[in-house]
Structures are given as C-alpha cells and as structure tokens.
Amino acid sequence: MNSNDLRKLFPALGRKVYGKNLVYFDNAATSQRPQSVLDMWDNLAVNSNANIHRAVHKMADEATEAYEQARSCVRDFINADSASEIVFTSGTTASINLVASSFGERFVGEGDEILVSECEHHSDIVPWQLLCQRRKAVLKVIPVSDSGMLEIGKIPELCTPRTRIAAVTHISNVLGIVNPVEEIVRICHSKGVKVLVDGAQGIVHAKVDVRKLDCDFYAFSGHKIYAAPGTGVLYGKKELLEEMPPYMGGGEMVGTVRFSGTTYAGLPLKFEAGTQNFTGMSTLKPALELAAEMASDTELMSEMDGVKDFMYSKLQSVPGLVLFGTSGDSEGRIPLFSFCIDGVHHEDLALVLDKMGIATRSGQMCAEPLMDRFGVTGMLRISLAPYNTMEEAVYFMKSLDRAVAMLRQDKN
C-alpha cells in the first residue's frame, strides 16, 4: 500500500478548503478517520444503540460485544497481560487525571514528590499540580536540553526516597523526539518510583509494548489514532489498579450498593462509572486494526520516512527558521516539526497557510513551560500521518516560502 491507496480510505482527505485541496498537517491534534471507523460508528449508532453490560436483550448484547472486542483489540495492540488492565476513559487527559487522583489518593502524602518532565503537555502537568496542592506534595521537573532531549542523566538525583511517581511523555507533542521511556522506566524502578507514560503521540508513531516497556501506566487517546473522539485508554498494571481506589462513583463500577456500605466491581469496570461512550469506544477496533496494518506495511512506512526526511532537511534550510527538537538524525523522531521563523509571527503564518489549504497548528501547543524554556510565545507546528504525501510536503515548502515573503515584518 502507498500513501495514495491509504488516502482513499479517509473520506475527509478528499475535501477542498477555500477551493484548494486540503493539506492536513495537524494530525498531532487529531487524526482523520477511515471509512471503517465511520461505518462501525454509524452501524452501532443505528442498529445496536443499547446500553452496555447490563440489559439481557439482543441489542445490548451486540453493543457490549463491540465494546469488549475493542478492549481486547487494545490489549493485543499494546501487548498488555490481560484485558482487565485496559481501562476505557474519554481520552489521555482523563486517563492521567484518573491516575493522579486515584494513585495519588492511595500512595501520595504530604511531603512526597512527583516527577514530570519539562516537555509535558499541560494534561500531564496540571493533574499532578492539583494532586500536589491537595496532598501538600512537591512537583519536580526533569529538564530538557537545548536540542530538545530529556536530560535523563538527572533522573537518579531527582528521584528521592519521597518520589512516588514519574510522569513522562513517550513523544513530546512539540518536539517530536521519541524519549527513551524504557530506560527511564528502568532508572525510576531502580529507585522504587512508578512511571506513567503519556502516550498521546507515542501510540501513533511508536511500537508500544507495555510489558517490554515495563511502565506502570500508559495513557492515550483514540482520536489521534483514527478512532472516534471522546475515546481513551488507561493501561495500568493489574496489581496497582487493584490497590487504587475508584476514581468516580456511579453505576457499573459497583458490586453491591447498600446505605451501610458499597463494594466495587472488579477491574476494569471499577474505573468505568456511568454510561461510557460505548459507540465511540467500539471504533477503537477498526482504528487499531488499520494502524497495525499501516505499521507493518514496509512500502507505506518507508514512504513516510522519505517525507519525514525531506521535511526535516528542507525546513532546516529555510533562512531564519529555528526548529525545536533537533538532536540526532531523523531516525529518533516522528514526522512532527515545531518551529519559529525570524520576523514572522506563528499565528500570521498559520492564517496564511490556512488560506492556501494547509491545516497547521500555531501557538503554545498546550506546553507553556516548554515555550518558556525556549523563550518563545508560540511556535508553528506541522504534524504528518502516513496518508500525507511527498507532493503535499513539496507544496507545503513552496507555500511556506510564499507566506514568509508576505509576512516578514522587516521586508520594507
């Protein structure tokens, strides 16, 4: 399969914006959805719309079956030990909040410490700050080098006997560099520190094997990997999830409920209170099946690497362009590039590119501490998927030149 074959599976990619062919370079924010996902969503919404797990009627059975098949598919995709370690949530943010709240409730006390990195998304910072406020705990930060690398050599000294958990991103949504999470887990575990990996970008671009990584938690969203929005996963090691108290109370998550006291359901339902986004969740199956097919397609992957290498080298040759996250060759990074151009505001650039049919992201990318780290008010980010073509990359570079010529403030 090549990128053009793949594109045919994604109806949105055929649309036009302002009369021009859409060039969708904002995949790190959300991916487009293949027809198989749309069909499943549509079919379930029309034919099998019934609440899962409880009722005994036929439609409920079909809905439950689809939902649980998705869970089993997630288990296979990340090679978890058992499906009971796969908790469905509304997204990465919800997954991390669940851990910060529930793990925090059980294991974090006054004076304890939590470790995050400087290149985390706000979703992997603020839940921990809230926990620190509640528990009078201390947040510590693993720094990022000038070239965008996590300074993992500093982890041993940052981990103290009071450190309870480290939360690090697999791949920064700004820098696009694959962090050595397996090594980070090994270092943290040697210090008795648990590790949560924010896999919002990692799940899309890296081969995730949670048993090989040995991480304690892995969080990701469905909508960035071709499934419906409002879907997410929290993988957690069974023994930890079992020790953690429920996060939200409600229907589905209980054993028996009496006013004298309530017992809770087993894993994973203990963490799935209330009616879930069952229609959306079920689309994880076709989405992950396609993702697996794409990842194992050498023609497609080498084509994407070619586009990535092209962008990586072309961008660095644009006069005045500062790319963030430049350590190493293009091997250790994903096709995601954030940059600033001297004399051009990132927002102006995004607006003009939009009018040329190119969807990009501008601003702080929900990573203000990282913006401060690099001393900028924002960046422009382009993030590609295997369905983006070399033709689009070439068109982007041409459009960028034109936009810069129009916008450069010192052009007088």
Place this chain on the structure above:
Amino acid sequence: MDKVKPLQEVENEIIDEFSLFDDWLDKYEYLIELGKSLKDYPEDKRTDDRLVKGCQSRVWIDFDVKDGRIWFNADSDAIITKGIISLLVRIYSGRTPGEILSSDFSVVEKIGLKENLSPTRANGLVSMIAMIRGIAAENR
C-alpha cells in the same frame, strides 16, 4: 486634532476597500498594510493591563480621553492582528463613549473578517471589541 468623520462613513469606506479584493490572501496583504498605518506604539505601554485577553497573539490597546472623546492606539506582535486592530482604531478612535457603545460593531462581519478567521482568531476579535466597549463604558 483631526476632524472625525461620522462612524457610518468610516465603516462604509472600509467595506468599499475590502470589496476590491476577491481573494483572502489579498485581503490579508491589505490588512498588513493597514496595520502599518497605526501610530508608533511606545514600548513602555506594552503592559499587562493594556493586553487583550483571549488572543493567540499579543494585542495591546491604549487610550486617551480628551474633551469627552476617546482616542485609541494599539499594537500587536502579529501583523495580521495588527491590521485588524488598526481597523477598529480607525473606526472608533475619536468617538464619544456613547457612540462606541451604540455601535453594533457589524463592520467586521460585513467585510467577512469574522467568518474568515479561525475560531481562536475570532475569539481574539471578540476580545478586542469587548475591551474597546469596556473602555467606553468606564469613561461614559
């Protein structure tokens, strides 16, 4: 001080000017040119209390009240935004608080600005208008 044209007349001028361009890239070029017409904005007035909240780029609005009229000056670190705020300054500077508050600010819609900005950008525009209205209300 400059003689101030009626608000409606300035709005019509702007609508006429923008109707000359079909393509939004050309409209952006024109907005960028308009941004350059703003008076120099002093560095020491780029303060947080003059900063418009809710924009992706930074926009500062300063004002002066003389003889019951409000005179605006503004700046932005993004040049398309600077063009947009220059339009608002052109329309509302030198008017009485009453004139500003009774305006429906529809010119931005009439030139298609609102629908041609991304949602964050439109929010920025809404925030700029809210700040100008707020200044007018405080100086009524």
